[in-house]
Amino acid sequence: MEKPKAKVDRKKCLACGGCISVCPQDAMSMCGGKAFVTVEKCISCAICIRICPVGAVSGEEVHQL
């Protein structure tokens, strides 16, 4: 199983943009006024999870088919 990828809880996200500014893979962007993860780019470094001021980003196990 792969490491968990970042997942944004759109209800909690307040669109501060912090996660986008620190993502080393440019895997995050703003989409529809909320942070959005491009899963293919995410390298599971969890930086975005740790820096979210409101805990809106968590890790999600991704099962490959």
Added chain:
Amino acid sequence: MKYDVVVVGSGPAGSATARFAAESGAKVLIIERRQEVGVPVLCGEGISRKIDEWDMLDGKRWIAGKMEGARIYSPDGTMVKLSADVAGNETGYVVYRDIFDQELARQAIKTGAKIMMNTTVVGLLKDKDKIKGVKAKHFDEEIEIEADIIVGADGVESKIGQWGGIDTTLKTKDLETCAQYTLTGIDCKDAYCDFYLGKEIAPGGYIWVFPKGKDVANVGIGVLASLSEAGMAKKLLDDFIDSHPELKKGEPIRFLAGAVPVANPVDTVRDNLILVGDAARHVDPITGGGLTHCLEGGKIAGEVIGKAVKAKDFSADFLSEYEKRWKEAFGKKIKRNYLVKEIMLDMEDKTFNMLADSLKDYKFDQISTLGLVKALVLKHPTLLMKLTPLLKLSEGKEKDT
């Protein structure tokens, strides 16, 4: 569609750039992804009284309150009071950022700039490597807008810089992660901005209480991202409010999150490209304040863009006048304060307590380095050693000027 300049983002830096570019004759379009300029607010809303010198905003509707000074609380609660004369360069007014931003956008439009809302830029238009404009989505419609200069005023999460070949990715030690309540039903006893320091209170940052009226204040926190865990900023802010009865009795009418670069500025110029504001990391790394830099930098950018349009020269070489001038205006200060930030991060709570204890009765109206050092060292001789790196920096500064 073809413009001389497309400004991506209608925050203060974007609107100031647009205004001064339009004023010098350029055909300007501002693009904003949101549906309302200035909303949601992502800011502590404090601004230096330096803003008075520029006269960029009409009326007073954007002012929530004029500040009489600031109080800084060390980790053990020792308070140092700074009068407006001393603190005014950091905290002059508390503003309504939504009205503030809308007023700046209005000024830009008054001088001839156009604005397009609900429009998200999704990439740069390029001819081989040359930037020719932007690709954007206006509601569901994909559009292309040509321009000779693209201005990245797209905030802390700037993509324009990345797309233009400037590495804007922040290290976690160069980002403050923030949360803020606007609390009402509290008693703001006076027009002072309060700052609370301490590793337990706000690691690598501080908690602020900025009054916006008699019974309403912004109560917020910044935590250095490298010291943060998921949701830490909100949790520490909640803990702080819970342990302060005068704040606990308040009710929140607004909650917001924020991200503030506390970094060294990046390159701000490429062929056909300029970065301004948070996108350019034009923020004071100690206070996290950036509004005055946004306006000053935006004005410089707008003026240089005006010249570029007249000369039909959009090369990085021509645009570098902008970089040269902002470095002169406030870039040196940012660089120096970045070093101060690094030194302060290494200081223990105990040092801040000693500092505050030495300064609590100091008359800040007669500020001089020597007087300050005497005041510090008389009470706590060991401070001298702990502050040596700072004093060395300050000596360097005096040689500079």
